[in-house]
Amino acid sequence: MRNWRTKTAAIVAVSALALTTACGSDDSNADESGSGTGTGSSTGDGDGNLSGTIRADGSSTVGPLAEVAAEMFMEANPEVRVDVAISGTSGGFEKFCLGENDMNNASRAIKDSEIELCEANGIAYDNIQVSNDALSLVVNNESPLECLSVEQANQIWDEGSAVSNWGDVDGLDLPDDFASEEITLYGPGTDSGTFDFFTEAINGEEGRIRTDYTDIGEDDHAAVVGVEGDWAAMGYIPYSYIQAAGDSIKALQIDGGEGCVDGTLENVQDGSYSPLGRPLYTYASDKALEQDATVEFLTFWLENSAQIAETATFVPMTQEQIDEGHAKVESLTSGS
Numbered sequence: 001m002r003n004w005r006t007k008t009a010a011i012v013a014v015s016a017l018a019l020t021t022a023c024g025s026d027d028s029n030a031d032e033s034g035s036g037t038g039t040g041s042s043t044g045d046g047d048g049n050l051s052g053t054i055r056a057d058g059s060s061t062v063g064p065l066a067e068v069a070a071e072m073f074m075e076a077n078p079e080v081r082v083d084v085a086i087s088g089t090s091g092g093f094e095k096f097c098l099g100e101n102d103m104n105n106a107s108r109a110i111k112d113s114e115i116e117l118c119e120a121n122g123i124a125y126d127n128i129q130v131s132n133d134a135l136s137l138v139v140n141n142e143s144p145l146e147c148l149s150v151e152q153a154n155q156i157w158d159e160g161s162a163v164s165n166w167g168d169v170d171g172l173d174l175p176d177d178f179a180s181e182e183i184t185l186y187g188p189g190t191d192s193g194t195f196d197f198f199t200e201a202i203n204g205e206e207g208r209i210r211t212d213y214t215d216i217g218e219d220d221h222a223a224v225v226g227v228e229g230d231w232a233a234m235g236y237i238p239y240s241y242i243q244a245a246g247d248s249i250k251a252l253q254i255d256g257g258e259g260c261v262d263g264t265l266e267n268v269q270d271g272s273y274s275p276l277g278r279p280l281y282t283y284a285s286d287k288a289l290e291q292d293a294t295v296e297f298l299t300f301w302l303e304n305s306a307q308i309a310e311t312a313t314f315v316p317m318t319q320e321q322i323d324e325g326h327a328k329v330e331s332l333t334s335g336s
Contacts, residue, residue, distance in 0.1 A: 051079040052293040055101045058085075058092025059193050060218040061238045062105035062280050065131055068312045069301045076300070080293045088218055089193030090114075093283075097123050102288035106281045107133065107193030107238075111206075124286035126332055128325050130301055131280045131308075132315035134239040134268045135198055136251040138223070142231040144178055147253035147260035150202060150275065156183065156234070158203045161210045166232065178232070185213035186223035186235030194220070198236050201275040224249055239263065243313040268315045279321075280314070289332055298329050 056066055063086040070082035087095065089106045096104035097118035106127070110118075118125060137153060139145050148156075155170060156163050163169055167179030188195045190207065200206045216222040216235075223235035224245045242251050242263070253260035256274040267273040282301075288294045301308065302325045309316040317325070 049079065050077045050293045050296055052291055053081045053083065054103065054288070054291075054294055054297055056082065056084045056103040056105060056282070057087050057095055057101045058103075058105035058282075059089040059107040059280070060086045060188075060220065061107040061133060061192075061194055061240075062130070062282065064240070065280065065308065065312045065314050066105050066282065069130075069297075069304070069308050072304060072308065073297050073300050077293070077296070080297070082297060086218060088189070088191030089196070090191040093117075096125070096283065096285065097121055099123055099285070099287075102285055102291075102294060104283045105130075106283055107278065108196045109281070110283065111196075125283050126328070127281040127283045128298055128302070128328055129279045129317065129321055130282050130305065130325070132268050132317055132321075133278050133280050134263045134273055134315060135194060135201075135236050135276045135278070136239065136242050136263045137234060137236050137254065137276075138227050138242065138245075138249045138251050139234050140227055140229075140231040141247070141250050143234075143250065144174055145172070145250075145252055147255055149255040150257070153202045153254070154204075157185070157187075157199075157209055157213075159208045159210055181232035184226070184230050184233040185210075186216055186226045186233065187213050188220065188223075189215050189217040192218060194236070194238060197278055198276075239268070239315055240313040265315050269318055284332075295329065295333050299326070302326055302329070 056070075063084055066084045070084050074080060074082055084105075089104075089108055092101065092104040093106070093110060093114040094117070095101050097114055098121055110127070137148055149171070152169050152171060155161065163183065165180055165182055166172065166174055172179075187198070187209070195209075196206045199209050203209060214226060216226075220237045220241045221244075223237050224241060227233045227235050228245075228248050251263055253262050254273065254276055255261070258272070258274075261267055261273050263273050263276065268277040271277060282298070284294060284298065302322055305322055306316045
């Protein structure tokens with residue numbers, strides 16, 4: 001579904017860079033089971049053999065990013081297996097809080113109900129930011145729209161919305177033939193962290209949304225296909241899907257109160273693409289953090305986060321965000 005799966009050469013190239021940077025020349029002795037050495041850190045302070053399996057699940061947005069990180073890490077540490085599944089942020093948290101997974105990839109912060117489930121099952125955890133992302137409202141290339149305000153987006157998407165045609169949206173200067181067109185809407189399912197983030201950012205409350213839209217589940221590419229084929233359609237999808245779609249659809253600017261702003265890498269990083277810019281996380285359990293392989297995987301992901309984000313078409317973190325991540329990993333593991 002995501003275009004990262006076609007980027008094998010890019011992943012290999014970045015993996016080679018990571019190996020050169022992180023592992024030195026002593027990591028080539030592998031036995032039949034895949035034994036190897038090396039950590040993800042470019043500091044060169046990891047010299048033990050790593051082994052084991054890391055089980056990650058969760059967000060369909062973060063999943064492909066995690067897959068690229070896992071491929072690179074396993075190249076550097078062939079005796080470690082990193083399994084990445086995609087059950088959606090909510091579905092992943094349910095498994096994570098039952099102790100079925102070591103890590104949960106999330107496109108939103110953990111909810112109170114999920115915190116309670118983790119506590120009930122004795123699962124302690126914390127989160128590490130691994131990338132930046134943004135959501136975009138997307139329309140057909142033939143659409144006359146270029147920008148929507150948060151208030152206009154809310155009028156369209158809010159629970160109980162009376163908007164049926166584009167002409168029903170306040171403040172839009174539209175040609176008559178487009179104004180009379182019925183809006184077709186595409187959005188992800190309720191297990192998606194993208195759904196939670198968007199509904200809170202635009203409608204003011206997680207899960208608050210009109211119900212008469214096409215539910216695409218975890219398949220964000222379905223929104224691209226739907227919008228591409230209908231000049232009156234609109235959907236919301238993550239940044240990486242915008243990059244994958246290229247010129248086949250149009251991403252709208254968003255006006256959060258300071259004027260219309262494009263969802264560019266720079267605007268997402270500096271916070272001006274508001275309120276649709278967001279951090280992406282992975283959550284790790286206390287038991288998982290007792291494993292050297294998990295700690296080294298998190299360190300590796302942060303150390304190589306720029307290359308990983310570029311390969312998977314995400315918005316890279318700032319150096320300050322990377323440094324904060326390293327400090328958090330050190331704090332989480334300093335007593336182990």
